[in-house]
Amino acid sequence: MMSSPESSNVRLRRALETAGYRFTEQRAAVYRFLCGTASHPSADEVFQQVRAQVPGISLATVYKSLETLVNCGLAAKLTYGDGSARYDGRTDPHHHARCVSCDRVMDAPGRIPDQDLDTLGQGLDGFFLVGYRLELTGFCENCRPLEEDGSSAGAMN
Ligand SMILES: [Zn+2]
Numbered sequence: 001m002m003s004s005p006e007s008s009n010v011r012l013r014r015a016l017e018t019a020g021y022r023f024t025e026q027r028a029a030v031y032r033f034l035c036g037t038a039s040h041p042s043a044d045e046v047f048q049q050v051r052a053q054v055p056g057i058s059l060a061t062v063y064k065s066l067e068t069l070v071n072c073g074l075a076a077k078l079t080y081g082d083g084s085a086r087y088d089g090r091t092d093p094h095h096h097a098r099c100v101s102c103d104r105v106m107d108a109p110g111r112i113p114d115q116d117l118d119t120l121g122q123g124l125d126g127f128f129l130v131g132y133r134l135e136l137t138g139f140c141e142n143c144r145p146l147e148e149d150g151s152s153a154g155a156m157n
């Protein structure tokens with residue numbers, strides 16, 4: 001799934017220039033990092049990783065680069081009710097599972113047929129539907145509470 005830096009640069013340059021942006025090393029570094037991780041990082045997490053490769057890059061530049069990638073359709077932005085945002089190098093339609101304890105975000109492997117999702121909006125008078133978002137919430141494997149009866153812990157022994 002991971003493409004080489006050369007082909008990712010070509011794809012990035014084409015998409016940026018089509019949308020009226022310039023190709024820059026900073027944008028390329030942010031894009032490469034985002035495409036190589038499944039962790040759905042925040043802007044700050046991207047900054048922490050990318051500044052090791054691009055000395056002198058600022059959080060503001062990382063943030064603007066991420067927004068540029070989203071505007072070009074090269075990345076997706078997941079926003080939450082508390083104003084926080086996470087970025088995703090995957091732009092194909094998929095849903096997410098989020099750990100309510102550590103905020104880890106994972107791609108959900110499953111799909112719900114579009115016609116099933118359409119039924120959710122049926123009977124909503126006057127609502128012009130343009131999309132939907134679906135998020136699974138729960139505990140990741142690191143945060144999952146231990147079960148009282150030990151049935152799942154016992155399987156590990
Ligand atoms: Zn967790």
Ligand SMILES: [Zn+2]
Pocket residue numbers: 040088090094095096106107
């Ligand atoms: Zn994702």
